Amino acid sequence: xxxxxxxxxxxxxxxSSILVECKNWSAKKVGKNEFVLFKDKIANRSGRSKLGFxxxxxxxxxxxxxxxxxxxxxxxxxxPIDGDQLKELVFSKNRITHLQNYINQTLLI
Numbered sequence: 001x002x003x004x005x006x007x008x009x010x011x012x013x014x015x016s017s018i019l020v021e022c023k024n025w026s027a028k029k030v031g032k033n034e035f036v037l038f039k040d041k042i043a044n045r046s047g048r049s050k051l052g053f054x055x056x057x058x059x060x061x062x063x064x065x066x067x068x069x070x071x072x073x074x075x076x077x078x079x080p081i082d083g084d085q086l087k088e089l090v091f092s093k094n095r096i097t098h099l100q101n102y103i104n105q106t107l108l109i
Contacts, residue, residue, distance in 0.1 A: 010100060014051040014077075022055045030054070031061030035068075035078060042076050051103070055081045068109045079106045 021038050023030045035054065042052045064080055071078070079102050081089065092098045 014049075017045060017049040019045070019049055019052040020055060021052065024057045026058065029059060029061035030056045030064070032063035032067045035064055035071075035080075039071060039074075039076055039078055042078070050075050050077060052076070052078045053081055053099075053102075054078055055086055057083045057086065059083065065109060068106065072109075077103065077106065079103050 019038070019042050021041070023034065038052055038054050042049050059082055060080055068078070068080070079099075081102060085098075085102060089095055089098050089102075
């Protein structure tokens with residue numbers, strides 16, 4: 001969990017805490033079940049969190065996109081970040097901009 005102390009309105013609306021869950025799985029892809037469990041973790045933060053980043057080192061299963069669409073009516077937003085995006089983020093000079101772009105891409109799904 002990361003405390004959200006950003007003053008920009010984009011971030012203020014995300015709640016006081018942002019959850020991040022990382023999976024370094026090589027045997028199987030992260031899919032719908034892990035997404036749903038992570039969403040429950042965010043929901044159980046007494047309304048203090050609306051945003052979570054689900055970060056993996058590989059690729060997501062195709063069921064992630066379906067679950068993103070299914071949960072789009074919720075106030076909770078889970079942003080999937082795959083291995084390629086993670087590398088891009090790590091080497092970026094402006095990580096906040098990248099994170100905002102990942103959020104916006106997720107909202108377009």
